Amino acid sequence: MLFMFQLTLKSIKNRKFTAILTTLTIALSVCLLIGVQKIRYEAKNSFTNTISGTDLIVGARSGSIQLLLYSVFRIGNATNNLSWESYLDIQQNRKVKWAVPLSLGDSHKGFRVLGTRATYFEHYLYQGDKALEFTQGKPFKGVFDAVIGAEVAKKLGYQLQDNIVISHGAGEISFSKHDNMPFTVTGILKKTGTPVDQTIHVSLSAIEAIHVGWESGASPRHKISAEQALKQDLAPKTITAVMLGLHRKHSIFSVMRSVNEYPEEPLLAIMPGIALQELWQLVGVAEQALLVISGFVVLTGLMGMLTVILSSLNERRREMAILRSVGARPWQIATLLVSEAFIFTLLGILFGIGLLYGLLWILQPWMFDQFGLYMPMTFMHSDALWVLLSILCMGLVIGLIPGYRAYKTTLTDGLTIKV
Amino acid sequence: MSNLIELSDIQFSWLPSQPPIIDIPKLTIKRGERIFISGDSGSGKSTLLSLIGGVNLPQSGSISVIDKPLHTLGNAQRDLFRADHIGFIFQIFNLIPYLSVIDNVTLPCFFSKKRKQNIQQSSLEDEAIRLLSDLRLTGDIIYKPVTQLSTGQQQRVAAARALMGKPELIIADEPTSSLDTDRRADFINLLFEECDHQDTTLLFVSHDKALESLFHHTISLADINQAATVEDF
Ligand SMILES: Nc1ncnc2c1ncn2[C@@H]1O[C@H](COP(=O)(O)OP(=O)(O)OP(=O)(O)O)[C@@H](O)[C@H]1O
Ligand SMILES: [Mg+2]
Numbered sequence: 001m002l003f004m005f006q007l008t009l010k011s012i013k014n015r016k017f018t019a020i021l022t023t024l025t026i027a028l029s030v031c032l033l034i035g036v037q038k039i040r041y042e043a044k045n046s047f048t049n050t051i052s053g054t055d056l057i058v059g060a061r062s063g064s065i066q067l068l069l070y071s072v073f074r075i076g077n078a079t080n081n082l083s084w085e086s087y088l089d090i091q092q093n094r095k096v097k098w099a100v101p102l103s104l105g106d107s108h109k110g111f112r113v114l115g116t117r118a119t120y121f122e123h124y125l126y127q128g129d130k131a132l133e134f135t136q137g138k139p140f141k142g143v144f145d146a147v148i149g150a151e152v153a154k155k156l157g158y159q160l161q162d163n164i165v166i167s168h169g170a171g172e173i174s175f176s177k178h179d180n181m182p183f184t185v186t187g188i189l190k191k192t193g194t195p196v197d198q199t200i201h202v203s204l205s206a207i208e209a210i211h212v213g214w215e216s217g218a219s220p221r222h223k224i225s226a227e228q229a230l231k232q233d234l235a236p237k238t239i240t241a242v243m244l245g246l247h248r249k250h251s252i253f254s255v256m257r258s259v260n261e262y263p264e265e266p267l268l269a270i271m272p273g274i275a276l277q278e279l280w281q282l283v284g285v286a287e288q289a290l291l292v293i294s295g296f297v298v299l300t301g302l303m304g305m306l307t308v309i310l311s312s313l314n315e316r317r318r319e320m321a322i323l324r325s326v327g328a329r330p331w332q333i334a335t336l337l338v339s340e341a342f343i344f345t346l347l348g349i350l351f352g353i354g355l356l357y358g359l360l361w362i363l364q365p366w367m368f369d370q371f372g373l374y375m376p377m378t379f380m381h382s383d384a385l386w387v388l389l390s391i392l393c394m395g396l397v398i399g400l401i402p403g404y405r406a407y408k409t410t411l412t413d414g415l416t417i418k419v
Numbered sequence: 420m421s422n423l424i425e426l427s428d429i430q431f432s433w434l435p436s437q438p439p440i441i442d443i444p445k446l447t448i449k450r451g452e453r454i455f456i457s458g459d460s461g462s463g464k465s466t467l468l469s470l471i472g473g474v475n476l477p478q479s480g481s482i483s484v485i486d487k488p489l490h491t492l493g494n495a496q497r498d499l500f501r502a503d504h505i506g507f508i509f510q511i512f513n514l515i516p517y518l519s520v521i522d523n524v525t526l527p528c529f530f531s532k533k534r535k536q537n538i539q540q541s542s543l544e545d546e547a548i549r550l551l552s553d554l555r556l557t558g559d560i561i562y563k564p565v566t567q568l569s570t571g572q573q574q575r576v577a578a579a580r581a582l583m584g585k586p587e588l589i590i591a592d593e594p595t596s597s598l599d600t601d602r603r604a605d606f607i608n609l610l611f612e613e614c615d616h617q618d619t620t621l622l623f624v625s626h627d628k629a630l631e632s633l634f635h636h637t638i639s640l641a642d643i644n645q646a647a648t649v650e651d652f
Contacts, residue, residue, distance in 0.1 A: 003529045007518075014517030318512040324474070325509075326580070327502020327530035329495060414474040415465075415507060415592075 004332050008339045011319075015312070019344070022308050026348025029301035030391060031355040033294040034384050038356070040287050041383070042375050046127065048276040050194045053125030055252055057275075058082070058090060058259050059241040061266035065282075068275040071102055071241040073195050074112040078104065081238035086265055090242060093258065095251040098123055100243040103207045103236065106166050106178070111152050113166050113200045115207035115239075121147070123245060126194045127374075136160050137187035143205045143230060147187035151197035158185050164200065166210060178210040180225060193372030205234040244269075298391060302398050305344050309337060309402045313409070320410050330410045334403035341399025342392075349388050353380075423588060423620050424448040424471060429480030430646075431470060439478070441466055442646040446638070450587075453611065453621045455631050458640030464624045467640065468590050471622070472505055473497035485587055502531035506581030506619075510593040513577030514565040520556075521547050523565055524579045527586075534584025550579040553616075554609050571602045578610055585617045592624045600629075607633055 012019045051072050059067040060080035069075040091099040100123050103115035114120075118139040121132050137160050140147050146164055158164070164183040168176040183202060191197055209229040246255060252271065259269035320333050360375055367373050380388075424447065431441040440463045448454055458464045469475045470482060473489045474497075482489045485504055489497060506527065514523045524547040528535040538546045551561055554575040565573065574594055581589050591610070595603040607630060614621050623634065631637050 010522075011517045319515050322513065322515055323526075325472075325501075325507040326527045327498055329498045414469050415472065415509070 001332075001335065004328075004335045005339050008336050008343060011336070012340060012343060018308055018312075022305050022344050023347045023351060025304045026298075026301040026345060026395075027351035027355055029294070029298040030349050030352025030388070031359070033291075033298050033391075034352065034380065034387065035356050035359070036287075036290050036294045037384050037387065038360075038375065038380075039373070040291065041381060043287070043373060044280055044284070046193055046372075046374060047280055048273065049127045050276060051124065051126060051272050052128055053123065053245065054243045054272055055246045055249065056244040056255060056259070056269045057241055057272050058244060058267055058269045061268045064268065064270040064275050065279055067241065067268055067270055068272065068279060070104065071243075072272065072276075074104065074114070074199060078240045081240055082242070082267060083238055083265060084236050086262065086267065087239055087242055089262070089264070090244070090259065093255060095246055095248070095255050096244055097247045098245045100124075101204060101236070101239040102241045102243065103204055103238075104240045106168060106207070106210070108152075108164055108166050108200050109156060111149075111156075111198050111200055113202060113207075115202055115204045115236075117204060120201065120243075123243060124196065126192055126196075130192070132192065132196060133190040134187050135190045137185070140186055140201065140203050140206075142184075142186075143203055143209055143234070144181060144183045145186040145203070145206075146183040147189060147201040148185055149189050149197040149199045149201075150191035152200060153185075153188045158188070160185055160188065166200075166202075181210050181229060191368070191372070193368060193374055197372065204236045204239070208232075208234040208236055299394075301348070302345070302391075302394055305341060305348075305395070306398050306401060309341060309344075309399070310405065313337070313402055313405055316406075317409060317413060320406060321413055321415050324410050324413075325415045330407045333410050334407040337406050338396065338399035338403040341402070342396050345392055345395025345399075348395075349391060353388075421450055422447045423450040423452075423485060425481075425483045426471075427481055429470065429477040429482060431466065431475065431477040433466075435478070439646050441470065441477070441644060443467075443480075443643050444645065446643055448620065448622070451618060451620055452636060453614065453634045454623065455634035455637045456622060456624045456640060457626070457628065457631070457637060458624075458644075460626070462640050463644060463646070464640055465592055468592055468622065468624065471588075472507070472590055473501050499531070502527065503533040504587050506583070506586045506589045508574070508577045508581045508589065508591040508594040510596050511570070513580075514568075514573055516564075516566055518565065520551070520561045520563065520565055520568070520576055523576055524551065524583055526580060527583050531584065534586060537585040538583075547579065547583065550582055550613070551576070553613055554579055570597050571606065574598060574606060575609065578606070578613070582613050582617060582619065586619065588620045588622065589614065590622045593626070594623075595625060595627065595630070603627070603630065 057067060057071050059071060060078060060082050062079055066076065070078050087099065087101055090096060098119065100117055100120045104112060106113040121139050124132055135150070137147070148158055152158065162185045164185060166178045166183065168178060183206070189196060209232070212224060212229050212232050244255070246252060256269045259267050323333055357377060360377055364375050364377070367375055426443055426446040429441060429443050430439040432439040456464055470477055471484060473484070473492070476490055487500060489500070492500060515526070518526070521544055525543045528538070528543055535543070541549070548561065551557070556572060556575055560568065560572065565576065568576065574597070577594070595606055598606060610621070
């Protein structure tokens, strides 16, 4: 048995060129499959960890996905706001440790502007326990200070002390600008791979200030100056959403219930982790299709191998007859071909893994930069190992086909080969 | 001298529906003999050899080789028996292309413990080198890939492999047909020397009547085979 295996190795060595091509075909398909799987895994991981450390997100009553989309991903708009009084009520709940108000609605050159408190920078966590960090500057202090995400700084080429004019509404092109009150960049955040990168953060008072006179919703006839605005009462009246942290995790449901049953106005509380999972399941269909496709690519690779081995059978008939004449049993000759398939598959898998990690190593910074997708070079998770193991088994099973053919031919050929 | 091979009343056909192409009432071959087997093409010489080698079994009758009744052995036992006791040489394509000369020669010892044990004094490799040099293959040649050898050299390597581990019987199926006349005699003389040396019985099939005189006996298949010859040309 071991001897047959050694024979197989020598025979493969003798056919280096086709052997390398066959192995490479399998390697590429395996690389694609586990690559897709890895991206899927990491994308899901980073997506569902877009926001962590926040136990609940509260907004005016709507769908939970909708609330998640506008509060976390800045996609779409809130149909309703919640009142400042509601915010204060929730904040005073004894089970609530901290509450960060979020106010959305304005934008700057396509990037959303978020009005919040400076505590946002402490409480917003992502990927488990990662906190926001500043590459330059610090959180906003003055009313017209702004902290910009990494992507904003990069795309628009902003630096500290640059001036920003905020537009009313969320559109990329807006004709009503709050150009009477320019902001100053005082902080730039480090890249996170989350929507924070595409956000401009200002204080809640700033949101109030730029909207003085805009109560009707339209641009006021006479825009007031920044100095004038500062003299006004800048306490917010409404906000878009609230991020909540609780003292104890197990009080989540009771807080959720009290928010959902809040008598003054209809509110909705969601657990961001759960809502993110739900959302992922919606977008996940496409990536499952991708996985199925790459599964078929692997199958194609293995079929290629089958073709190569089967077509070599005919020219190896005399070799099999010789082995038979020196006493090799037909099943031993079948072993020759099964182990060949096994070796091709095994080498293909190993090369495929090597290729994937090589690519990861090279592409890692680029992927984070382009897609905000962090691909750690961690060892494969058990899913991938199972996939690889089943590919190996499949290679072995496919090897049984030429093995069986060889078994049959050695029996009918006997010692004399008839071409 | 005892009988090495005894056939009695054997009948064999490749397909059960066809009439037998081998029908031999009796055939005995003694130990140490050198037998020349002649017969027309398609008359069933190779088929007879495959019966003696235990690759195929006759539909009826009995074959014993070295006192072993082959028809009573199972497939696995016949394969092992062949590995242990018989060396083969064919007309062409005798060697495994991806093995070196030495590896080709030592091949039988990996399928037969007995033939490995028959080489007591030296290592497999030394024995292979001895056989090769007895067959006038020395020096660089034995380290070349077998595909770079001439046909005559290849046939001598095949002979060395058949002789490796001192099997009792060597079956040679037209081993000289691809060699020119001078080479034929050389090859056969070397083969004889080595068979005498190892006390090996030789069954030799050939169309070439000129070689007949070198052998102890001739068996003409037409004489012993009662099956109607298949007229396929
Ligand atoms: N594996 C096989 N399956 C079916 N029929 C076979 C097989 N091998 C040989 N035959 C048939 O058996 C007959 C005898 O063939 P065999 O090879 O024994 O002839 P031979 O005497 O060795 O001829 P040659 O001198 O040409 O080698 C032929 O008619 C051939 O067609
Ligand atoms: Mg023949």
